[in-house]
Amino acid sequence: MEMTTPWQLDWNESLSMFIPEIDAQHQNFIRLINELNEAIIGRMDIEEIKRRMQSILDDAAMHFAHEEVLFKEWGYPGAEEHAQRHVQAMQFFRKIMEEFGRDRTEYEWIEAGLKVKQALIGHLLAEDIKYRDYRVAQGQLSRPMP
Ligand SMILES: [Fe+2]
Ligand SMILES: [Fe+2]
DSSP states (O other), X not given: OOOXXXXXXXOOGGGOOSOHHHHHHHHHHHXXXXXXXXXXHTTOOHHHHHHHHHHHHHHHHHHHHHHHHHHHHHTOTXXXXXXXXXXXXXXXXXXXXXXXXXXXXXXXXXXXXXXXXXXXXXXXXXXXXXXXXXXXXXXXXXXXXO
C-alpha cells in the first residue's frame, strides 16, 4: 500500500448530484477525509485523529438527515431504503470510533480511516447516484451541459 497519501481524494464532475447544496456537502466530506488522512500521515496526536474522525461522523449525520428531508420534498420512492443505508453507515462509523479506545498501531489508524472513506464514497457512488438518476428521469433536474 502507498503509505504517503493512501486516500487523498479529489472531487470531480462525475461525483456531481446536480444539486449545488448536496455537491457542497459532498465536497466538504472529501475535505474532511483528506484532513483525516493528513493527520494520520503526519503522525498527529491520537486525540487529533479522533477529533477529525468525529468531525466526519458529525458531518455525515447532518448530511444524511438533510438528504432524507429532500427525499420527502421530491417524493422519492427509494427514500426508506436509502435512509436504512444511512443508519447502517452510521452504525459502521460508530463501531470504528469505539475501536479507537484501544491501543492501535499507525497501520490500524490508516486502515480505519480507509474504511470510513470507502464507506462514504461507496455510499455516494452506490446510493446517492440512484436519487440523482431518479430525478433526472423524472425531469426534476437536468444534467448540466458538458
Ligand atoms: Fe450523500
Ligand atoms: Fe445518502
